[in-house]
Amino acid sequence: MMGDREENMGFDDVVTNGIVVTAAETLPLGIEIGIKDGKISCLGTSLPRFSHTQIIDAKGGMITPGGVDSHVHFAQDNSPTGDNFTTGSRSAIAGGTTTVLAFASQLKTEDSVLPCIKDYHTRAADRSYCDYGFHLILSNPTPNIMTSEMPLLIEQGITSVKLYMTYEPLKLGDSDLLNVLMSARELGFTTMVHAENSDIISLITDRLEANGHTAPYFHATSRPQIAENEATYRIISLAELTSTPILIVHMSSEIAMKHVRKAQTRMLPIHAETCPQYLFLLSERLKGSEKDQFSGAKCVCSPPLRHDPKDLEAMWRGIANGTFTTFSSDHAPSTYDHPGGKKLGLKDGIMRYKNIPNGVPGVETRIPLLFNHAGSSPSSRLTLQRFVQLTSSDPAKLYGLEGVKGNIAPGYDADLVIWYPDRDEGEELAALDGFEGKDCVGSG
Ligand code: DUC
Numbered sequence: 001m002m003g004d005r006e007e008n009m010g011f012d013d014v015v016t017n018g019i020v021v022t023a024a025e026t027l028p029l030g031i032e033i034g035i036k037d038g039k040i041s042c043l044g045t046s047l048p049r050f051s052h053t054q055i056i057d058a059k060g061g062m063i064t065p066g067g068v069d070s071h072v073h074f075a076q077d078n079s080p081t082g083d084n085f086t087t088g089s090r091s092a093i094a095g096g097t098t099t100v101l102a103f104a105s106q107l108k109t110e111d112s113v114l115p116c117i118k119d120y121h122t123r124a125a126d127r128s129y130c131d132y133g134f135h136l137i138l139s140n141p142t143p144n145i146m147t148s149e150m151p152l153l154i155e156q157g158i159t160s161v162k163l164y165m166t167y168e169p170l171k172l173g174d175s176d177l178l179n180v181l182m183s184a185r186e187l188g189f190t191t192m193v194h195a196e197n198s199d200i201i202s203l204i205t206d207r208l209e210a211n212g213h214t215a216p217y218f219h220a221t222s223r224p225q226i227a228e229n230e231a232t233y234r235i236i237s238l239a240e241l242t243s244t245p246i247l248i249v250h251m252s253s254e255i256a257m258k259h260v261r262k263a264q265t266r267m268l269p270i271h272a273e274t275c276p277q278y279l280f281l282l283s284e285r286l287k288g289s290e291k292d293q294f295s296g297a298k299c300v301c302s303p304p305l306r307h308d309p310k311d312l313e314a315m316w317r318g319i320a321n322g323t324f325t326t327f328s329s330d331h332a333p334s335t336y337d338h339p340g341g342k343k344l345g346l347k348d349g350i351m352r353y354k355n356i357p358n359g360v361p362g363v364e365t366r367i368p369l370l371f372n373h374a375g376s377s378p379s380s381r382l383t384l385q386r387f388v389q390l391t392s393s394d395p396a397k398l399y400g401l402e403g404v405k406g407n408i409a410p411g412y413d414a415d416l417v418i419w420y421p422d423r424d425e426g427e428e429l430a431a432l433d434g435f436e437g438k439d440c441v442g443s444g
């Protein structure tokens with residue numbers, strides 16, 4: 001029988017034989033990870049094994065911090081056929097994401113957000129396979145909520161809000177946006193913004209409809225880049241005026257991204273996020289198949305998929321050059337063949353893109369898609385360090401999880417992903433194989 005003393009002292013797990021990759025560096029082969037009580041307690045060579053220690057052999061693998069997906073929609077009322085916390089978090093884990101930040105969504109009719117937060121906690125409790133937290137979608141930021149309730153939420157660990165500049169049931173005008181930004185400046189919470197000009201979209205939608213252009217493809221026509229461009233410039237201006245940091249979510253257009261870049265070069269704290277769909281998919285997907293034109297509905301998301309491969313290239317540049325702080329999924333699926341899902345946009349044989357629930361899945365595929373392009377070979381689009389920053393460490397820092405998530409270092413949660421790359425990185429691993437050993441860099 002194992003003595004109590006030994007069990008208390010020893011590692012529960014030792015991960016060996018892998019190459020540890022963090023946002024700062026790639027450690028030499030031979031560094032092991034000692035884990036105790038779900039936390040990383042030590043990095044070092046030849047870590048001591050105890051009788052109860054489980055050895056995790058990561059031979060040939062690359063170990064990165066568990067992914068943090070800071071933009072997922074689970075169990076929201078406006079997506080009744082989407083994922084709940086059980087199905088969504090299961091997909092997250094399958095794709096290397098160990099923490100998700102979902103949304104608790106206030107209705108415009110609610111003048112307190114406390115019941116909404118309680119409700120969303122109930123939706124998630126005991127149902128999630130991964131760690132989770134919430135941002136608050138503020139659609140009715142009353143003075144009482146901003147002065148009395150937000151401080152309570154921050155105490156509870158809800159330190160970020162999402163604001164919409166479009167979508168009738170959620171959108172805020174400039175006056176409300178300014179008030180929330182002023183409050184963010186005072187209380188220090190993080191403000192995420194969905195930046196598209198609502199009136200531009202409504203005008204085009206009405207005209208398309210009047211001309212019978214209502215198939216899924218016209219969703220992209222109705223939300224042109226200029227709508228994202230204008231709203232992005234406007235919210236950056238409001239943030240500058242109020243000296244408040246913001247993060248613009250799911251960016252899809254180069255012209256809008258340029259405003260972010262320009263603001264950053266002026267040292268303004270403007271952050272931005274993009275998502276896999278804006279790196280990999282084009283609007284032609286919205287045309288669907290020959291057999292089922294409506295199947296383009298599967299790719300209806302907002303901002304929409306853009307038209308030109310150059311648009312994808314521009315987002316890749318933002319990924320590589322540091323314009324984007326986070327790479328999130330905006331996971332918001334709806335069942336395709338369901339009257340309450342994507343088929344809401346198909347009634348009596350008539351397609352109406354306006355009624356199609358917005359959103360695509362991505363919580364499972366987000367990290368593998370980006371990992372596939374990370375490395376140091378000539379065809380790589382980003383370094384492994386940048387990959388870890390975008391998918392894990394930077395979202396953790398931005399949303400108050402620094403010191404807990406997003407790194408492989410003593411004291412952090414032992415959320416690890418082991419990758420087995422079967423292409424050029426295999427050669428990199430082999431090249432690092434001559435490592436000779438280093439002392440322990442953490443403490444047990
Ligand atoms: N756009 C959003 O703003 N939210 C969910 C899904 C989408 O496509």
Ligand code: ZN
Nearest residue numbers: 194249250302
């Ligand atoms: Zn959005």
Ligand code: ZN
Nearest residue numbers: 071073330332
């Ligand atoms: Zn979203």
